[in-house]
Amino acid sequence: MDIMKISAFTPDAAQGAAGGNPAGVVFVDSMPDEARMLSVASGLGYSETAFLLPLDDGWRVRYFAPRQEVPFCGHATIALGAALGRRFGAGIYPLALNHARITVEAMAAGDTGWAAALQSPPTRTRLLPDGYIRAVLDEFGLTAADLDHRLPVRLIHGGANHMVVALASRRRLSQLGYHFARGAALQAEQSLVTFSFIHAETDTRFHARNFFAIGGAYEDPATGAAAAALAGYLREIHWLEAGTIEITQGEDMGRPSLIRASFDAEPGGSVRVAGLTAPIV
Numbered sequence: 001m002d003i004m005k006i007s008a009f010t011p012d013a014a015q016g017a018a019g020g021n022p023a024g025v026v027f028v029d030s031m032p033d034e035a036r037m038l039s040v041a042s043g044l045g046y047s048e049t050a051f052l053l054p055l056d057d058g059w060r061v062r063y064f065a066p067r068q069e070v071p072f073c074g075h076a077t078i079a080l081g082a083a084l085g086r087r088f089g090a091g092i093y094p095l096a097l098n099h100a101r102i103t104v105e106a107m108a109a110g111d112t113g114w115a116a117a118l119q120s121p122p123t124r125t126r127l128l129p130d131g132y133i134r135a136v137l138d139e140f141g142l143t144a145a146d147l148d149h150r151l152p153v154r155l156i157h158g159g160a161n162h163m164v165v166a167l168a169s170r171r172r173l174s175q176l177g178y179h180f181a182r183g184a185a186l187q188a189e190q191s192l193v194t195f196s197f198i199h200a201e202t203d204t205r206f207h208a209r210n211f212f213a214i215g216g217a218y219e220d221p222a223t224g225a226a227a228a229a230l231a232g233y234l235r236e237i238h239w240l241e242a243g244t245i246e247i248t249q250g251e252d253m254g255r256p257s258l259i260r261a262s263f264d265a266e267p268g269g270s271v272r273v274a275g276l277t278a279p280i281v
Contacts, residue, residue: 001040002027004086008078008116009222009249009257009275017278019256021222023079024049031060034069042066047217050076052083058094059084065215070193071098072121072159074224074259074273081106081116082277097121100159102270109276117274118224121159123232124268128155128163128190136163136186136195139178146172148200151239158228158271160193162210166200170207173199174252184213196226198247203240206230208249221250222257228271231261241265 003026010020024044031053032040041049041064048070053060061080063073077095084093085106092105100121109115133153137143142165147153151166167173176197187195194210201207208230210223227247234240242265250257262272 003044004083005044005280006079006082007278007280008075008082009224009259010278011256011258012276015256015278017280019250020275020278021075021220021250021255021257022046022280023073023076025076025080025083026051028053031062037062037064037069038066040064047212047215047220048073048076050080052080055096058096060096062098065212065217067216068214070160070215072100072225074118074120074159074227075220075222077104077118078116078224078273078275079277080104081118082114085114085116097159113276113278115274115276117272120225120228120271120273122268123156123158123229123235123271125154125156125233125236128153132190136165139182139186140176142167151198151200152237154233155190155192156196156229156233158225158232160225160229161191162194162196162226162229163190163192164196164198164230164233166198168199170199170201173197173207173209176209178211178213180213180218183211187214194220194223194226196223196230198230204243204245206245206247207251208247209252210249219253221253221255222259222275223249224259224273224275227259227261228273231263231271232268235263235265236267
């Protein structure tokens with residue numbers, strides 16, 4: 001195994017690896033068994049680690065959190081894009097995931113840095129049961145008065161399932177907390193990867209917090225899969241027909257992150273999620 005450690009969605013070059021979301025990128029000659037990959041992911045201690053096996057036409061990729069495999073991880077894909085760029089140069093690399101085929105583009109950023117942009121799996125949304133929504137709001141100490149009702153609660157998907165909850169106040173977003181075990185149980189009930197709480201500063205700029213108890217991390221400082229799902233959701237509810245949104249995340253954890261998601265008007269179409277990276281020494 002050849003392991004690289006990269007922080008994805010860093011806000012700028014000056015911030016370096018102090019911002020963004022750390023990920024492991026592991027190059028392998030043959031795909032290890034699941035127990036081994038879980039062990040490596042747990043040992044690294046990051047919310048996700050990507051395992052890459054070369055294929056004739058690209059790379060086979062699997063993503064592991066410390067507790068379980070996940071179908072898709074945006075920040076680890078951005079990190080592996082930067083890793084591929086460092087090793088093989090700028091370009092677009094095909095990726096074969098468990099349930100989708102996507103691409104990641106490696107792009108030089110400055111003299112020595114790398115950025116990356118992924119094309120997400122298809123997006124979709126669906127309603128959640130009212131009782132389930134109430135249970136999640138109760139867990140986080142929220143009431144209907146805390147919500148931004150322009151953005152209804154939904155299950156959103158852009159490669160993995162998330163529950164989006166929009167809050168009317170940035171201050172209320174900063175106050176969120178939950179019980180770890182109960183949060184994990186609630187996520188398992190609807191096969192969610194994260195609870196994605198957002199605040200709309202403008203029509204195109206959002207603040208986000210993503211809680212990932214089911215994977216073994218209390219909170220994620222940057223969540224590219226949720227960003228893709230959010231963009232698809234905004235398109236589906238006609239908040240934006242097409243365009244680019246910016247998401248700031250990790251501020252309440254002391255790890256500021258910046259994610260850009262761009263999309264066209266095709267219903268359910270792929271979303272381009274881009275960000276800067278920094279190596280972790």
